[in-house]
Amino acid sequence: MVELCVCIGSSCHIKGSFGVIQAFKQHIEEKSLQDKINFKSSFCMKQCSNAGVAVSVDNVIHQVSPDKAGEFFTAQVMPKV
Template sequence: MVVTICVGSSCHLKGSREIITRLETLITENKLKSKVELNGAFCMGQCVKGVCIKLDGEPFSLTPKDTDSFFHGEILRRLT
């Protein structure tokens, strides 16, 4: 599974670094390093919505407070 997080200026200001840090922690805690690859990318064209995330190419918009629910509802769900 590939998770790509926008690190462009707009998403950076909206908390992309916090999201990356939290996802790294959740992936480690759940022993998923061999199954989930985190990547960074610059502008993915959805700047007005929130931090742009793509999960295997499917776009999402997150805020830092949405990260845990995104991880459990999308990443874990797809891996089990």
């Protein structure tokens, strides 16, 4: 099970966490990965000063912008499922 978590704290909300969540949800549904990915959201991950929305994959934190969320999913999440 891959642990995928998107920050929904106020800073990441402003940077587009909703868009990142929507993109990830779409990929999970399209590929029927509901049983392979534990998809969650979190309050502030203490990465506010970084550029993108904080996203953790198996507890490794990345920065993701909403327009790159699909690419990120393919590159960082798919190899782990």
